[in-house]
Amino acid sequence: MRAEAKWVRSSPRKARLVVEHIRGRTVPEARTVLAFSERAVAREVEKVLRSAVANAEANHGLVGDDLVVSSAYVDEGPTIKRWRARARGRVARIRKRTCHITVKLQPVAKTETRRAPESPQEEEKPKKAPAPRRQPAKKKEAAA
DSSP: OEEEEEEESSOHHHHHHHHHHHTTSBHHHHHHHHHTOOOTHHHHHHHHHHHHHHHHHHHHOOOGGGEEEEEEEEEEOOOEEEEEEOGGGOEEEEEEOOEEEEEEEEEOOTTOOOOOOSSHHHHSOOOOOOOOOOOOOOOOOOOO
16 A cells, blocks of 8 residues: 655655654544645645555555554655856756655554553653752952
8 A cells, every 4th residue: 555646846855854744653643744734745745645545445445544654755856957047147057856755554553552561660760860069169268
């Protein structure tokens, strides 16, 4: 269960910042995170997530809300090169970067539960006491 968007007109670096937030989350959580993200590429990532869920439901008969984002990554696509005129007959290169966004889903394992601590010491480790502060040396008063 995977989906891929190719040649997305956003730089890979910007897309990776958004994708990091959904990796390892359940599909409803990931949708919520993407809905409240202010970054423009979040809309593209949301489209890929919706496509991956649709693939899982149509091809494997799974329920979309019972899936987790097992991996999500962004690869670099081809860079479109343009030129901009500058002073004194020079040019500056403009790089319009693209990326490929991939989202993979897996069913949530029902047996995954957090294990309880064996002993109370494991639960709460004692914190180190802070080192005592050194007092400034007192000035000796001159004898009169």
